[in-house]
Amino acid sequence: MSLAAFTGPPASKSQITPQPAVSLTVSDLEDSRKPAALLNASDEFKQALIEEEGVRYTVYRDVAGYPTVGVGHLIRPADNLRVGDRISDEQVLEFLEQDLEVAERGVRILVGDLPLYQHEFDALLDLVYNVGLGNVSERESPRLNQAIADGDYEAIAGELNYTHAAGKVARGLEFRSERRAKIFLEASYEDPRELGSTAVTAS
DSSP, X not given: OOTHHHHSSSOOGGGOOOOOOOBOOGGGSOSSOBOGGGOOOOHHHHHHHHXXXXXXXXXXXXXXXXEEEETTEXXXXXXXXXXXXXXXXXXXXXXXXXXXXXXHHHHHHHHTTOOBOHHHHHHHHHHHHHHOGGGGSTTTOHHHHHHHHHTOHHHHHHTOXXXXXXXXXXXXXXXXXXXXXXXXXXXXXXXXXXXXXXXXXXX
């Protein structure tokens, strides 16, 4: 996989031309849910993730103040990068693959034996990728974990709404939460901002 497969030539977030959104119908879905251990990020999810996170080649501070680069990659000491440093297209892709693997393992830990459709896995993957496994732990997200324990898929969808960063509501996270819920419930990967969403309107 190359980054260009999802974004075209390397560009800033404002220059990226999204690929056509994919919306699955019930007939497109698998006949039955599968164990999370058998699932990985779909290409539709990767495109949505890149649209949400953008692609940044220069290390910057995110809305919570954390040094970040690539597709929402939080800088670790081992990365040996500081704010203002630039990375290559290959490094962006490497960070993305590493972070997706971590998030996929996180979803498997979170859901345990609960089977999922691909789009349900993708929605939970977006959540874990965005907020981290620690923030969806039983202590931090007891209602989400209870819904998973109960096998209550509608209740799970209702707990995918994470809108705060650094203690404040972030408008971008409101849209992302709406998109995440639509992926989980409807297998709809479209960006609600482009659809003129009525559930969340711009101020």
